[in-house]
Amino acid sequence: MKDKTFVLIIILLGLLNVWSLYTNNQRQAQIDSYKSQIQKMSLFGKGTNPDWGFEKVGKTPAKIVAPEVDIKKEGLTISIFFTDRGCLTCVENEVKNINQLFQDHTSKLNVYLMSHNKSYLSRLFGAKFVYKNLDPEVKVLDNDFDFGNPVVLITDVNGLVHRIHIGEKENVKKSDQFYKELDSLLSSL
Secondary structure, eight states: OHHHHHHHHHHHHHHHHHHHHHHHHHHHHHHHHHHHHHHHSOTTSSSOOTTSSOOEETTEEOBBOOTTSOOOSSSOEEEEEEESSSOHHHHHHHHHHHHHHHHHOGGGEEEEEESSOTTHHHHHHOOOSOOEEEOTTOOOBSSOOOOOSOEEEEEOTTOBEEEEEEOOTTOHHHHHHHHHHHHHHHHHO
16 A cells, blocks of 8 residues: 555656646746847837846946046947957957948947957958957946947946947847947937
């Protein structure tokens, strides 16, 4: 009798485990679907994208504090940062997009390479845009933000970050969409 009870408990636990795995898998699929829908929304106002908005540490918006980074005295400043330690595919895609954007908006973009290798972008990725070199140890923001992959910051006259875009290997379409919308924004300024 004890053997049958033990086997029955094992079978019930096995079924409960299978059911739990199934429901967790369904919930994860639902979460992934929601994330996908959010990422497809427009980056400048339609809905909320977790990758967008104020870059904050606690309740304080991030602010550019590096004196080497130029901030315009009027309007928005578009600052683009590259390093030599980020995802190569990300750098390649961002350089391609910035090359196109730079043709029409040369004076509206500030591009920086945080590296000791001054020709990294032009030599390896064919960057046709002008960029300034920054020491990789420079603290750009007043928080501990990691400038690994390419980063675009849209800031106001005080250097407060209002939008942030981070190049992602898995999400090239997001970058392409961002640069289309940035082109539209810059054309209206």
